[in-house]
Every structure is written in structure tokens, then in C-alpha cells.
Amino acid sequence: MKRTSRTSHSDEEEDSNWDAWGAWSECSRSCGGGASYSLRRCLTARHCEGQNIRYRTCSNHDCSPDAEDFRAQQCSAYNDVQYQGRYYEWLPRHNDPTAPCALKCQARGQNVVVELAPKVLDGTRCNTDSLDMCISGICQAVGCDRHLGSHAKEDSCGVCAGDGSTCRLVRGQAKSHVSPEKREENVIAVPLGSRSVRITAKGPAHLFIESKTLQGNKGEHSFNSSGVFVVENTTIELQRGSERQTFKIPGPLMADFIFKTRYTAAKDSTVQFFFYQPISHQWRQTDFFPCTVTCGGGYQLNSAECVDIRLKRVVPDHYCHYYPENVKPKPKLRECSMDPCPSSDGFKEIMPYDHFQPLPRWEHNPWTACSASCGGGMQRRSFVCVEESMHGEILQVEEWKCMYAPKPKVMQACNLFDCPKWIAMDWSQCTVTCGRGLRYRVVLCINHRGQHVGGCNPQLKLHIKEECIIPIPCYKPKEKGPVEAKLPWLKQAQELEETRMATEEPT
Template identity: 30%
Template sequence: WCYKRECVPFGTRPEGVDGAWGSWSSWGECSRTCGGGVSSSVRHCDSPRPTIGGKYCLGERKRYRSCNTDDCPPGSQDFRELQCAEFDSVPFRGKYYTWKTYRGGELGLLGLSSSAASGQGGRNAETPSKDVCDTEGTAGSLPVAHCCCSSSQHVGCDRVLGSDSKEDKCRVCGGDGSSCETIEGVFNHSLPEGGYEEVIQIPKGSVHIDIRELNLSVNYLALRGDSGEYFINGKLSIDPPRRFDIAGTTFHYRRSPEEPESLEALGPTNITLFVMVLVRTEPQGIRYKFNAPVGRDGSSLYSWHYTPWTKCSVLCAGGSQIQSVVCRKLSDGSTVPNHFCSADTKVPERQRSCNTEPCPPAWAIGNWSECSRSCNEGVRTRSVFCKRKISASEEKTLDDASCSQPRPKMLEPCNNQTCPPEWVALDWSECTPSCGPGFRHRIVLCKSGDHSVTLPTSQCHEATKPPTSMRCNLRRCPPPRWVTGEWGECSAQCGLGQQRRSVQCLAHTGQPSMECVEALQPPGMQQCETKCESGPTDNPEECKDVNKVAYCPLVLKFKFCSRTYFRQMCCKTCQGH
């Protein structure tokens, strides 16, 4: 039968293929331009896709990371305020309200600022219709009330029944709010994990303190005094949520699985406090707000603060970030010259690693080489490799298929302009002679720029003409040697005689030479013997001296005739002796 357009034996079914994750995509656009947003990256189960009942990939298909964690510019609308404003056009109990973020402690909906719509479409201030009862007096700036007989009677801050006196934002009864200033902001700096980090300094005499995390996290708020002792969540020990009597006021510490952690106090405080955070993971943002007295000691007006982490030096494979230290004015968070802060309390600059994940595969392209020709279209080359950077010191070379296609060019033409006439030299001849000093020769022509036409030599510069001959010496010539000829006939027709040959000193060229070693000269004459057919006879007609021998008289004189050889050579002379 057929399976996927192929014929297979009947009843056969190929085995299933389990899926595998492909590469992560690039990080997407950040959800916010400032104040901390989220970016995401996805991957798909397509390398390969699961087929024929194969298993789908296990693990996360989408991942997230924080981005744009720097503070928003001054004057920007808070993100939570934007969320609340979306409900301005939604009727609540038949009326429209201007909704603002709730920053109180235990007031429920009454902590929201609202305005009811008038009949003409305008909005006028409206007091919530529900009576407010708070027997513990922790309602902040809202009036304190006594509850009895199902009704409430208002009491002013001067404790006179029916009085309209109210505390101002500085907790001064009947005051105008000029004795303090509001300090608020969001701390969302990136911090190293595993220790305490300072969020904000709360000066002595501060009121209406509200510290809270913007989102749920595994970090913990902590509170310590100016002498270093911790009052809440100190010594890496986590306290349960409850009330703490600290610095002359009561702090409400709240922490639940459903709501972000918070610290609230009515104040005033009788010592300087420091809000800290015990870092377990990247902070999601901590909002602080309090009113500090304006007549306090000048040294407490300024403090050292860490700036936001710089951008990572690289996008992947391990870079670094720097967190500098600046002096800031507490009232508005503005940066001031360092001499306003105490040098004794300055904290050191921080550095940390970032973007440690390996880079995606990419083409590593080298520089172009010089052009092979200065004219008439040469070529230039460069190296192109598919590489993946794992860390600052490690890099892997991959197959070309791992990088995006097409592959960048490795070769391209260059200098395609026509060349002027030039000298073209042909190949060198063999060295002559074959040994010892000699010469090579070649032909040099004047050619057109493309070498297609031979031109008169006058069209090429004589000064640039290559040489047409050059000295050479392939090897040393062999030395002169003795050359001998064939031996001649023996001088004696019978018995002993002599034979001669030619001996010459010749150079390697065959020419006579006088440079042969005399001691090595071969002999030119040697003794020889011819076999006699019959012995010597005393017959005078047959006995005679050898013509070539001129020393027979000497043989006779020195009485050598008794010897067989001399008797044969000088037969006639020795006859009768």
C-alpha cells in the first residue's frame, strides 16, 4: 500500500518520531518603555515535529525576562494610575467616579478619591455616604469618629466633639502643611541576590510612611535604625506579619500570598530609619512615600544612591553591567554634586555579569584581502565561517547550515579597469653550460594591458623592462681525469716483451688539460709475454738478437747470458758464452 506517496509492504507502518525543540527566537519588544516591562521569546517543537504518534516536546514554549527597568522621566503618569483611570467611564452604583490608586492601610474602598458626576456632566467632590468608624485611630488623614447607637459623631483632631479641626499632611492639627515635604518614588534598581540593599532613608520626624512592593515577589522588606540594628526581618530571619512598635510609632507589616508586601506607619518617628530589601530575586519595584520635616539637619537632606544598572556591554555570551553611586536630594530625588553627601557613608560601585546565554549562530566574516591585480579585473577573497560564541573566551565553529542563508560571498572581482601596456617575460631557458658558471636567457615582449596584442618596445617603459639574461650555476663541473687507450701489441714475438698505450689528461669537455693529479697517472707501458712455439736453438741462422733491444752488449758485459730471458733476447750475442 501507499504511505506518504511511497509504496511500502502491506501492513507496514513506520515508527513515530518524537518532537524536539527548535532554537529560541529573538527577544520581543518590551511591554513598557520605562519603569520595568516584560519581553518574551518563543520556540517551537519543530526540530523535528512529532509525527505518527511521536511525543510532543516537554518544557516551556515561552520564556520571559525583565526589560527597561530604569525609572520613568519625572512627570510621567504612574502605571497603576493609568489602570485605575480606565474605570472612570464605568458607572459604580449608578454614578461615575475618578478612580485613583489606593495607598492606605485598612480603609477598603473609602481610601479611593472619587468624584460624582453632576447633572451637567461636570464632576464635584462627594463625601462617601457610608459612615466611617475606626476605634483605633489609624485611619490616616480621614476624620476619626466615635460609633454609638448605629450612628457616628465626628471628633476633630483637637478632641472636641463636633470640631472640624484636621491634621495636615505633617500631622499638625490645624496646620497648613508647610512644616514638611512629601518624598515619594519607586525603587526598581537591579540588585545582586543574597543580601540586604538600601531602598530609602526615612529622616527623623517623618509621618504618613507607606512602603510597598509593586508586585508579588520572594524578596522581603526590612527596617533598620541609623546605628545598624534591624527592627523587622533582620539577620536573614523573616518575621511574621504583625504590628511593630518602632521609633515612637507603630509599623503595620503585611505580607500575604495574594497581596504585595507593605510597611505602613502614621508617625512621627523619633530616629532616622532605613528601608532595606532582602534580595532573593530581581526586585519588581518598591514604592515609597512619606512626609519628612523641612527643618531637619542638612546632612539628612542628601544620601548616596545607586544609579540604575548600565546596559549590558554585549547582547549575549557574557557581558558586564556597572552600577555607579551618586548623591541625591531626598526631597525630589534629583542628583547633586558629591560634596553634599558624607564621604564616610559612600558605598562602593558595583559590577555584575549579564546576558550569559550563548549567542545564536552567526557568520564570522574576515576582512577582504588585497586585490590579486591592480587592473584588468583581479579578485579578492575573505574568510567566512559559521560560528557560535559561547562565552567571552569560548567560540565554536559550526556547519554552514546552522547559520542564516545565503552564505556571504567569499570572493568578488576588483580593479576591473584596463591596464596600460606592460612588459611580459616568457620562461627562462635552461642554464648553459650544464655545469659551472653559465647563463639563462628569456624573451621579454611589450604587450597590451590584456596581453592580447604584442606592441613595439617603444610603447613600454625601458626602465621597467625585466632582464633578458641571468647568471646561473647548476652544479660544479667534474675535475679533469686521466684517460687511457687500448694496450698495443707485445714487442716480443716469443717470450717476454713490452706493450704500450696512450695516457692523456682530459677535461669534462674532452679537451686536453694540465690539471690532472700526477700521482694518479696510469702507466703507459707494461711487460708482456708471447708464447713461443719452439725453444731456442744454437743454429746460427736461426739465432739472432731482437732488433728492438739495444742493450745486448750490456747483457754480455754483465754476464746475464746464463739467464733464459736474456739468452732468448740476445741469442746471437750470447752464442758461445
């Protein structure tokens, strides 16, 4: 029977002389990505086409930061085994281009490199800079999706098999003008989630980091020598030389980093920066706005709102406009309220009535109408002192009997909210694909709560349709003009219909 270390095609392609696949073995590793195998046997005496073993990845979650390297564990297992009559402490030899899946180890403190085993354990990484793993002594491709045989790669944004659309490249340089009077200066802010960060300072100024987490915790981090450091769970490599400092951060950053310079000498410094910044604000389409009519057939549009991906909340649109590649989606249009209108329509408002008041008490008359329907006005009311008789009758009495009862205010401000105003939604697409057509938008009377109401001045209403021209010639017979789409809602969007009083009432 043929034995292999990799399965590259499905069971359906195998012949029927194989027994069913057995159970998967225990994973070769408990974390960091290991391998598991399954076996089957040939049921006939003749040769079976295909493979009797298959592999899959397992335990793909990351190991804890203090966990020992898997190849190092295998080398250290030989520390109590003599080599040429001596005991050595063995350290792993990584990234061997000729035999990546052999266990080559080096004796600590000595120039002794030995192949202690022809094969590393299944699941050992072939190289430190990839997910490819050794299985049965052969280096097998592993994609970012952690699937065996996959060649999927992360894009610059850290998205597996992505197209790079969720981040943007930020690169450039800035002059740092620190001085004895201005000892510190912000140079560049690198937000949480950024990747492939490289910041280089050329000049005497000292480059350091100010961090801020999502929880609002701030910290300052300054380094005086080269090395690898961890700041806010983010690994940083610093290369420091004479008037040159370079920070390299693979990312993603686990906090916002602000790179700052501090004065050390009377000479300007130049800071070069390069990183991929996540697009933290994206457009999300809204629900449809209320229908233009309540019956008889109308139309409604939706819009798009800007969402902060990190905080999962709606923010003002200018946050999304910050990214040129963030194109706001066109509004969608659909028919609505297609049922025929009834012969009459209306509603009743039921006002609550308060039954209980302490006695004797001030009883007030209703407030007068507000002097303004919106934008702020005043209203008044009058009072009388009343007392309840033994028979339950409410009688007006002298005012001195209410002298110990708190007297409510006689005057108050009212309708302080802004007056409703006309708000126009985005234009729909043109109703034709060539030549002249029309495009529509919903114009709503919006109150201070953002609700669709009545009360706006009809004379000030914005127009709801306009002509649009698609600069593509219509290849039609000469006697026929451009054909406008015959949509059922088109007749509902006429200016004449839109100015009816019925549409000015809340729907």
C-alpha cells in the first residue's frame, strides 16, 4: 500500500476497495498549530489506489507568550543523552534551508551543530516566519486559514485571503522642531490595529511612545538602548544608533501609539513613518425611511450611516469621509403602501386625567396655548383655592386656606425645541441608463427628535425630482426618444401630489 503525508483530493475520488477512515489521532501539539492523522486499510489483496493516511491541522490557537518553542522542546529532550561521550545543553537551529524538517540542534556556548533526529515531530514549523509545518519529515504548506495544503496569505491589513480594502497605507516624513522652549512634540499618531509599522528618526531628538488603550489608560515608554520590548501587549523592536532610531512593529497594535520627540540638542530631526492603518469607520446602510404616503402606492428610500467599527456605534459622517476609498453607498428605492386608501382616515388623542390631589389645595386652570409652536414661547395659567366638602363636592374657598400649600408657577416657557425643517435624503439613481431621465429623492419634514412629522412650510419644501443625463447615447430608432423607466411609483412622485396637505400629516 502507498503511504503518504498529505491528502490532496477527496474521498469520492478514491476507489471502493478502502475501508472507512478511522478516528482522528490526538493532536501532536496542545497549542500553536499541530497535526492529527487518520488511517484506513485496503480491503482487498490487490493494490488500492489512493492513500491510507490523511492529515489535518489542530490546536491552532496561539500558545501563551511564556511557552517554550516546540523545536526547542525536542532539542532539550536530548540533554540527558550523551553525544560522543559528553552531555550538552541543546538549543534549536531554526530555518535550515537544506533540511527544514530535520531536528538540528546546537550545543550551548559551542560551535557544535548536530542532526539529532532525521525528522522533527509532526506539527513543527518548517521556518519561524511561516505557518508551514513538517509532517512525516516533509514540509507541507499551511495557509493563514490554518488548512493543510492551503496557500492563502494575509493581506497587508491582516485579513486572511483579503484584498487589502480594510486598511490604508500611511507613509511620509515630518520635521521635528523641538527646542529648549518646546521640549516635546507629537510627530505621528498610529492607531490601534495598525500593522507593519516602521518609524525612523534621523537626528539628535529622542523618539519615544505615548500609549492610550481603549479603556483610556495612558502610558509613556522611552528606551535608551536597542532591543525587543513589549508595550501594551505589542512587541516592539528598537534599533538605535548614532543619531538614528528605528522602531519596527509587526502589529497589530493593541493600543493607540503616539510617537513623540524630545529635545536633546539644538538641531532639527526628521521622522519617517510607514504603516498600514485599519479603516476604523465604515458605511452601513440604514433601514428604509417612512413611506411617502400611507396608502394608494408610494415609495421610500434608505440611506447610509457611518459606524465606528471599534466602538460599534454610529458617528458623524465626516469620520467616514476621512478615507477616500470609503465610498458612501447609493440609496435604495422601493415601492410601499400599495393598498387602496379607505374612504376616511383619522386618529383620536386621549389625554390622561389626574383624579387625586391633596386638600385644601390650589387648583389651576389649564395652561394657555403656547405663544409659539416651536423655537420657544410662553404660556400662563390661573389658580383658585379649593376644598372638598363632606359630600365630596369641590368648593372654591378663600385663598388664605391655601397659604401653606405650595403654589405652582403661573408662567412657564414652552415649545423650546427647534422648529421642524425640511430634510432631503440622497438622490436615487437615474431612471434611465442612457440619455435624459429623472432622479428622485425623499424630502421629509423632520422635527427635533428626528421624526417624520408635519408642520413645515410647504412653500419652502425642496424639490423631489430633477432631470438627470446619462452621457451614453441611446441606440434607438430615430423617431423614438430616450425611454424613461415606467415604474409604478413614478406617478406618485409628481410635484403636484407631493404638495397635498395629506402628505404633510405624520404617517
